[in-house]
Amino acid sequence: MAGSSHVYQAPRGTRDFLPADMAIRLHIEQAWRTASINHGFDEIEGPTFEHLELYTDKSGPGIESELFSFRRTGGETDFALRPEFTPTLARMAAAMGRGLQQPTRWFSMPWHYRAERPQRGRLREFRQWNIDVIGDESASADAETIAVALNALGQLGLGPDAVRVRISHRNVVNRMLSDLGVADDKVTAAQDLLDKRDRIDASAFKEKAAALGLDAAAIERFQAMGAEPVPASTDPATLAEAWSVPAETLEELVALRDELAARDLLDACEWDMSVVRGLAYYTGCVWEIHEASGNERAIAGGGRYDTLVESFGGPSVPACGFGMGDVVLELVLQDRGLLGDGTDLLPRPDAFIVCLDEAADAQVVPMLTSLRNAGLHARASDKATRNLGKLLKDAGRCQARHAVILGEELAKGMVQVKDLDSGEQQAIQASELVSHFGAG
Amino acid sequence: MAGSSHVYQAPRGTRDFLPADMAIRLHIEQAWRTASINHGFDEIEGPTFEHLELYTDKSGPGIESELFSFRRTGGETDFALRPEFTPTLARMAAAMGRGLQQPTRWFSMPWHYRAERPQRGRLREFRQWNIDVIGDESASADAETIAVALNALGQLGLGPDAVRVRISHRNVVNRMLSDLGVADDKVTAAQDLLDKRDRIDASAFKEKAAALGLDAAAIERFQAMGAEPVPASTDPATLAEAWSVPAETLEELVALRDELAARDLLDACEWDMSVVRGLAYYTGCVWEIHEASGNERAIAGGGRYDTLVESFGGPSVPACGFGMGDVVLELVLQDRGLLGDGTDLLPRPDAFIVCLDEAADAQVVPMLTSLRNAGLHARASDKATRNLGKLLKDAGRCQARHAVILGEELAKGMVQVKDLDSGEQQAIQASELVSHFGAG
Numbered sequence: 001m002a003g004s005s006h007v008y009q010a011p012r013g014t015r016d017f018l019p020a021d022m023a024i025r026l027h028i029e030q031a032w033r034t035a036s037i038n039h040g041f042d043e044i045e046g047p048t049f050e051h052l053e054l055y056t057d058k059s060g061p062g063i064e065s066e067l068f069s070f071r072r073t074g075g076e077t078d079f080a081l082r083p084e085f086t087p088t089l090a091r092m093a094a095a096m097g098r099g100l101q102q103p104t105r106w107f108s109m110p111w112h113y114r115a116e117r118p119q120r121g122r123l124r125e126f127r128q129w130n131i132d133v134i135g136d137e138s139a140s141a142d143a144e145t146i147a148v149a150l151n152a153l154g155q156l157g158l159g160p161d162a163v164r165v166r167i168s169h170r171n172v173v174n175r176m177l178s179d180l181g182v183a184d185d186k187v188t189a190a191q192d193l194l195d196k197r198d199r200i201d202a203s204a205f206k207e208k209a210a211a212l213g214l215d216a217a218a219i220e221r222f223q224a225m226g227a228e229p230v231p232a233s234t235d236p237a238t239l240a241e242a243w244s245v246p247a248e249t250l251e252e253l254v255a256l257r258d259e260l261a262a263r264d265l266l267d268a269c270e271w272d273m274s275v276v277r278g279l280a281y282y283t284g285c286v287w288e289i290h291e292a293s294g295n296e297r298a299i300a301g302g303g304r305y306d307t308l309v310e311s312f313g314g315p316s317v318p319a320c321g322f323g324m325g326d327v328v329l330e331l332v333l334q335d336r337g338l339l340g341d342g343t344d345l346l347p348r349p350d351a352f353i354v355c356l357d358e359a360a361d362a363q364v365v366p367m368l369t370s371l372r373n374a375g376l377h378a379r380a381s382d383k384a385t386r387n388l389g390k391l392l393k394d395a396g397r398c399q400a401r402h403a404v405i406l407g408e409e410l411a412k413g414m415v416q417v418k419d420l421d422s423g424e425q426q427a428i429q430a431s432e433l434v435s436h437f438g439a440g
Numbered sequence: 441m442a443g444s445s446h447v448y449q450a451p452r453g454t455r456d457f458l459p460a461d462m463a464i465r466l467h468i469e470q471a472w473r474t475a476s477i478n479h480g481f482d483e484i485e486g487p488t489f490e491h492l493e494l495y496t497d498k499s500g501p502g503i504e505s506e507l508f509s510f511r512r513t514g515g516e517t518d519f520a521l522r523p524e525f526t527p528t529l530a531r532m533a534a535a536m537g538r539g540l541q542q543p544t545r546w547f548s549m550p551w552h553y554r555a556e557r558p559q560r561g562r563l564r565e566f567r568q569w570n571i572d573v574i575g576d577e578s579a580s581a582d583a584e585t586i587a588v589a590l591n592a593l594g595q596l597g598l599g600p601d602a603v604r605v606r607i608s609h610r611n612v613v614n615r616m617l618s619d620l621g622v623a624d625d626k627v628t629a630a631q632d633l634l635d636k637r638d639r640i641d642a643s644a645f646k647e648k649a650a651a652l653g654l655d656a657a658a659i660e661r662f663q664a665m666g667a668e669p670v671p672a673s674t675d676p677a678t679l680a681e682a683w684s685v686p687a688e689t690l691e692e693l694v695a696l697r698d699e700l701a702a703r704d705l706l707d708a709c710e711w712d713m714s715v716v717r718g719l720a721y722y723t724g725c726v727w728e729i730h731e732a733s734g735n736e737r738a739i740a741g742g743g744r745y746d747t748l749v750e751s752f753g754g755p756s757v758p759a760c761g762f763g764m765g766d767v768v769l770e771l772v773l774q775d776r777g778l779l780g781d782g783t784d785l786l787p788r789p790d791a792f793i794v795c796l797d798e799a800a801d802a803q804v805v806p807m808l809t810s811l812r813n814a815g816l817h818a819r820a821s822d823k824a825t826r827n828l829g830k831l832l833k834d835a836g837r838c839q840a841r842h843a844v845i846l847g848e849e850l851a852k853g854m855v856q857v858k859d860l861d862s863g864e865q866q867a868i869q870a871s872e873l874v875s876h877f878g879a880g
Contacts, residue, residue: 008494008531008753011519014487016532019546022483037787038812040819043462047454047565048488048521048551049508054448068489068519070510072555079451079508081488091448092456103822106459111488111551115512125487136822140805151812262805313448347477365580365702372478372591379480382543382576 013116013124020342025127027345028156028326028333029109032129035152036107039144041131044106046088052078054087058311068113068124081113084323085130086305090312093134100315102135112325121297121328131302132321134309139252142285142304142320143259149289149300149322150268156329157338158291160268163299166229167287168275169253175245176225176273180218194225195276226274232257233266243273256285277301281308284320291332299332300324343399350437352400352420353380354391360406367404367433374434395420404433453556453564460782465567467785468596468766468773469549472569475592476547479584481571484546486528492518494527498751508553508564521553524763525570526745530752533574540755542575552765561737561768571742572761574749579692582725582744582760583699589729589740589762590708596769597778598731600708603739606669607727608715609693615685616665616713620658634665635716666714672697673706683713696725717741721748724760731772739772740764783839790877792840792860793820794831800846807844807873814874835860844873 010016017025036043052069068081082088085108093100109129118124131148133141146165153163173194174187182190193208200208202223209219230242236254240247253271260266277286277298284304291299302322310316333339351371355364364380371378381394388405395403405416410430417436418425428436450456457465476483492509509520522528525548533540549569558564571588573581586605593603613634614627622630633648640648642663649659670682676694680687693711700706717726717738724744731739742762750756773779791811795804804820811818821834828845835843845856850870857876858865868876 007534008491008527010487010531011489011491011517014489016487016528016535017485018532018536019482019484022485025485026483034815038815038817040789040817042459042786043466044459045457045462045465047450047456048553049451049454051448051451068510068512070508070512072508072510075555077451079510087448088456091450092458094447095456096458113488115515147809147812259805262802263809264806346482349480362702365699366704369587369703372587375474375478377478377480 011124013118015123015125019346022342023345023347024330024339024342025326027339027342028329029127029129031152031155032107032109032324034155035148036129036131039105039148039151041105041107041148044089044092044108045110046082046085046092046108048111049079049081050088050091052080054091054312055080055083058087066115068115082110083112083114085110085112085128086132086308087312089130089132089134090309090314093309093317094312094314097315100134100317102317103141104134105132106134107131121331123327127326129324129326130321132319134319135317136320137306137318139255139259142256143263143265145302145321146260146269146287147263147265149302149324150265152324153289153299156333157336158332160265162292162336163268164229164290164292165232165265165269165287166272166275166290167232167253167256167269167285168226168271168273168277169256169285170282171249171252171284172243172245173273173276175249176243179244180222181214182212186212190222191276194222194274197223197274226272229270229272231266232260232269232271234271239271252284277303281305283307287322289324291335295335296331297328299329346399347377349379349395349398349400350376351378351402351404351433352395352398353378353404353406354388354395355380355406356386356388356391357407357410359408360410363406363410363430367406367430370434371437374437376434376437392418392420402437451564453558455563455565459786462782463785463787464770464779464782465766467779467782468769469567469569471592471595472547472549472764474595475588476569476571479545479588479591481545481547481588484529484532484548485550486522486525486532486548488551489519489521490528490531492520494531494752495520495523498527506555508555522550523552523554525550525552525568526572526748527752529570529572529574530749530754533749533757534752534754537755540574540757542757543581544574545572546574547571561771563767567766569764569766570761572759574759575757576760577746577758579695579699582696583703583705585742585761586700586709586727587703587705589742589764590705592764593729593739596773597776598772600705602732602776603708604669604730604732605672605705605709605727606712606715606730607672607693607696607709607725608666608711608713608717609696609725610722611689611692611724612683612685613713613716615689616683619684620662621654622652626652630662631716634662634714637663637714666712669710669712671706672700672709672711674711679711692724717743721745723747727762729764731775735775736771737768739769786839787817789819789835789838789840790816791818791842791844791873792835792838793818793844793846794828794835795820795846796826796828796831797847797850799848800850803846803850803870807846807870810874811877814877816874816877832858832860842877 067083071078112128113125131145177190190212206219209222236250260269275286275288282303283306286303288298289300300322304320306318309319353364355361368378381391403418413430414427415430416425417428507520507523511518552568553565571585617627617630630652646659649662676690700709715726715728722743723746726743728738729740740762744760746758749759793804795801808818821831843858853870854867855870856865857868
């Protein structure tokens, strides 16, 4: 039996959410949900843990080290906490069989878990918003997923100038790698190296590029790949020349450009062929959203993955989407001063009752009750004082919109209502409190 | 690599939430959150899993069989998925030390996990609403927790006639047991037996009661304990006589009655001294909410637990509260026809765009974009048809409020807006669509 002297800790890489922390998380989730709904996505959710095989069948047992996998004490089945949502999504789509409408537009925003070393922007337990369009192979679907992501960020104060969508395409990247002289069996290794480019020094990069069989001139071109992102509005002929690829390689990318333009999103987007993000997984465009100055890790990552749902046991359908976690996003919002300490995001009481007269004390609870029954957020002071200043400070601390002041005039059925934003005060009938606050 | 022929299953006792299922869950959560906020509670949350010792230090290793406890493959620390919220709450309260305001009113509504055999009303993964008042020993706090529970149920359609709050009190139960002749060291066993009374037959009950040292007359009185619940409005003298306990035993219960009366809740409440619900855990009143006809398990359970927060490493503070899970509640709501299949609870599109004219096709996406940028829920048909009837059926299927019909008149800047509830239709300027729907 532990006494009060023992202080327990939250597991490493997880978080306790006190009210102001929670208000920040709900603020982010509200933007995700509103953007999703307004763009015609339906919310779904699955279990927090799945059978381990759902993850290892596809990715091999190597993935176990990144999972919170477990066998319950005394149990016979292995489970793992969800590291990503796609396997669950594919399982649900498969279970629906022919009942699965095409296209289906789903979103979810549950907890995810990764058994990594916690660091800035990466925790072991995080909230992730997942958007998926299943059964639509058009570039319109890709553009729609980018649109919904940017809409949510815009709601949070990250407008088109605050973020950059860096878009790459498997067809272009693979063509460029092939032109550099990368052999087919070295493509994945070359993609990995491209992905790491910014995190290793130039000489290490050259050495590894040489090991891929590239000559000095090719290494130089490889190093320059995507070093200068190109505005998404650039015309196809210029792109084909800049990347030395034939025009037909750019067909999907040009279609995506037109769909982004129809949504007025071109200014926030750029082509960046160094964006790799697990190209083995993606089959078409691949994109990341970054804070405009490049601070922090990627805010979101997505693309097209036409074979993924089937590979997890789902139907053979084209699909695209993205994931956006809460950890990096909150850092970016904090960096830009868009959240404060969260207290301004807490729900504001409509009415905060303070009682200055002992004879009125018995009316506080019935008054709270009638306000709450009418759907209003009503609080009263817990302080054992009749000092109006102290009581109003209490009301201000929880950001109440109005103080309802009970005094001697309550004997005549009257209360004072003080608007705590404007400072205006008026006497009203106690019986009209509910209608005064516009409810009932 | 699994092919599409392999169909994965969700783990036993967990649920997949397709959009209509999710709409039901969100409907319930919305009532919980609204009631909590309106009653002045602040939302918090903690990690999904905790160090195993947080649970076993208090309850002993025996509890492990009820937990999803696990040691991550290759890890060195044991964890367990959260079976209840109180340990996390106590840990958070302890971490705040002297910064913990008293009273503190917190709520949470996260996932909980129990490694039990799944059955009707009991799953392995469930959502639970937790309400806690920390640092308030008054009967007002107890009544407030009952009020917030009933307020949420009322929002969901379970008014005061649809539910019963069955309230017991440790002081009264223990006094009655003592008067029956139950020795101090047999009190817990007697409580357990009382708790099981409805689930075992009369002869088994008598046998077990005799093993507690009760004579035939005492067994009869024991059997009758709480068999007839008493209206909560009953006056104390009548109660003292009915239960053969001295008036001072009833002090806290009478104070609770007065607080319930001030909140106009007496009619939904009754005294029922057979409610046990782990009296070892509770230190004052103990209560359950049941559907009025007694269908299904208890909807909620709570009470006062003045020593619990300290026992989990928190400060020594009085506390009371309750838990309400989503599984039984959803069954009760379904039994009473209050949910349907959930489709009526899905978010309704403000506008559903249908396009009858090829020349107008290029306007669909920009129109969707401007509606969505204005914060409206806008969809368009995915069907490759110009048949208005089929398209309107599509709009009806997702319960859109309005159809926006694009035809030849769009060349003159006009669209038809059909109110799908009233059937009224009018022509308006396409440029005024956003303001027509009251946003922008």
